[in-house]
Amino acid sequence: xxxxxxxxxxxxxxxxxxxxxxxxxxxxxxxxxxxxxxxxxxxxxxxxxxxxxxxxxxxxxxxxxxxxxxxxxxxxxxxxxxxxxxxxxxxxxxxxxxxxxxxxxxxxxxxxxxxxxxxxxxxxxxxxxxxxxxxxxxxxxxxxxxxxxxxxxxxxxxxxxxxxxxxxxxxxxxxxxxxxxxxxxxxxxxxxxxxxxxxxxxxxxxxxxxxxxxxxxxxxxxxxxxxxxxxxxxxxxxxxxxxxxxxxxxxxxxxxx
Amino acid sequence: xxxxxxxxxxxxxxxxxxxxxxxxxxxxxxxxxxxxxxxxxxxxxxxxxxxxxxxxxxxxxxxxxxxxxxxxxxxxxxxxxxxxxxxxxxxxxxxxxxxxxxxxxxxxxx
Numbered sequence: 001x002x003x004x005x006x007x008x009x010x011x012x013x014x015x016x017x018x019x020x021x022x023x024x025x026x027x028x029x030x031x032x033x034x035x036x037x038x039x040x041x042x043x044x045x046x047x048x049x050x051x052x053x054x055x056x057x058x059x060x061x062x063x064x065x066x067x068x069x070x071x072x073x074x075x076x077x078x079x080x081x082x083x084x085x086x087x088x089x090x091x092x093x094x095x096x097x098x099x100x101x102x103x104x105x106x107x108x109x110x111x112x113x114x115x116x117x118x119x120x121x122x123x124x125x126x127x128x129x130x131x132x133x134x135x136x137x138x139x140x141x142x143x144x145x146x147x148x149x150x151x152x153x154x155x156x157x158x159x160x161x162x163x164x165x166x167x168x169x170x171x172x173x174x175x176x177x178x179x180x181x182x183x184x185x186x187x188x189x190x191x192x193x194x195x196x197x198x199x200x201x202x203x204x205x206x207x208x209x210x211x212x213x214x215x216x217x218x219x220x221x222x223x224x225x226x227x228x229x230x231x232x233x234x235x236x237x238x239x240x241x242x243x244x245x246x247x248x249x250x251x252x253x254x255x256x257x
Numbered sequence: 258x259x260x261x262x263x264x265x266x267x268x269x270x271x272x273x274x275x276x277x278x279x280x281x282x283x284x285x286x287x288x289x290x291x292x293x294x295x296x297x298x299x300x301x302x303x304x305x306x307x308x309x310x311x312x313x314x315x316x317x318x319x320x321x322x323x324x325x326x327x328x329x330x331x332x333x334x335x336x337x338x339x340x341x342x343x344x345x346x347x348x349x350x351x352x353x354x355x356x357x358x359x360x361x362x363x364x365x366x367x
Contacts, residue, residue: 022355025331090279
């Protein structure tokens, strides 16, 4: 148990994603009894042993799903040899990362609210007058630099959420282009319906970007809650992010006809 | 994620056995979500919470047994039972709590 507890503490410290698998009940499975455990990280078992290869594959697959859902669950598994077990998958997802591109008037309340919800927050702008720690005291990282170039070099994972709210579409669009084939869980872009449509048409015609990639983008950004002030817009954006993260049903502006 | 494993490590390093109680499934309205944990020591001391109230007290009692016997068990907590009581923990749901003994030398794989 010693090694397991130390590994759990280390994983938490690093903010790495992992799944702790515990057998709650089992029948006909040797060495896979109530209380047996294994720890899964980066798609493999890093602690503990499973003798049955088929069972191991089932556990790995299930663990990957639980991690992407960020939800723990009790699952009933069966093996070809007739064994059966109730297995608890405890998802320990890495903290979600929010990347805010554009440090204008919406970014300020957005960063504050996102920190309240324990996101790891990165702010990017090419103007040091806007992208600085005085303006964003809560932000984990503030980056000054060409926005599209900076976005290109980011480590984007399935727990990354990206918000494009720069001062103009001529800055948003190159950033979006860099993001489209990245595995981000959420990409939202500000702008009017007309301007967004024109942007998407151009991507499709000039750069052969697929409809599938484009349909992932939440634009116009935010939930349909008739926002007016920068604070309200920030709330609408964060609400949409939570909807995507947790699988909610509220209507997005991008779904509105 | 809760900071519960640091506490667990402290107990294990002292040579104690603790019970780790985890909500593994729920039905209806429950005070805490699947995955919520609490640690119970041999003396019945509790760290963390699975929702408080009578349900938690039941789990605590079972957990002390789990520490003593070093054998895991699953406890079904029925929050429908005392719907008429004044306890703030009345939610109307059911939760299954897996209680697992942890001690330093225990093998991870059963």
